[in-house]
Amino acid sequence: MADPNPxxxxxxxxxxxxxxxxxxxxxxxxxxxxxxxxxxLGLGWYLFYRPVVNVAVQLPAPPAPPPPAGPDAAQVKxxxxxxxxxxxxxxxxxxxxxxxxxxxxxxxCTAKDPQGKTPPAxxxxxxxxxxx
Numbered sequence: 001m002a003d004p005n006p007x008x009x010x011x012x013x014x015x016x017x018x019x020x021x022x023x024x025x026x027x028x029x030x031x032x033x034x035x036x037x038x039x040x041l042g043l044g045w046y047l048f049y050r051p052v053v054n055v056a057v058q059l060p061a062p063p064a065p066p067p068p069a070g071p072d073a074a075q076v077k078x079x080x081x082x083x084x085x086x087x088x089x090x091x092x093x094x095x096x097x098x099x100x101x102x103x104x105x106x107x108x109c110t111a112k113d114p115q116g117k118t119p120p121a122x123x124x125x126x127x128x129x130x131x132x
Contacts, residue, residue: 109115
């Protein structure tokens with residue numbers, strides 16, 4: 001039989017004349033918008049602001065390493081020997097340059113005097129070894 005108390009009967013979800021409840025849609029939109037905004041700001045900070053700040057505000061350079069205790073006696077001796085050898089080689093090269101400069105200052109052949117003023121200082125070839 002029908003229940004005399006109509007309030008205890010199950011109510012339909014929505015009566016045809018009542019508007020639908022909008023508060024879940026509003027709350028979901030606000031929460032979704034907040035999360036999208038937070039995600040966008042976090043991504044922008046991570047991709048753009050963080051690298052700029054890391055480049056602009058850098059830590060100071062680390063201190064230089066301490067210098068070595070001192071030169072090794074064997075290395076110093078080897079370097080001094082190498083310097084002396086280089087000085088000897090430089091002296092030989094300077095002597096060669098001086099000889100060549102003297103040759104340039106000497107009389108050279110010209111159009112008027114093709115043999116030069118003095119004959120060239122050369123060793124004559126032995127008569128039997130002439131090339132033809």
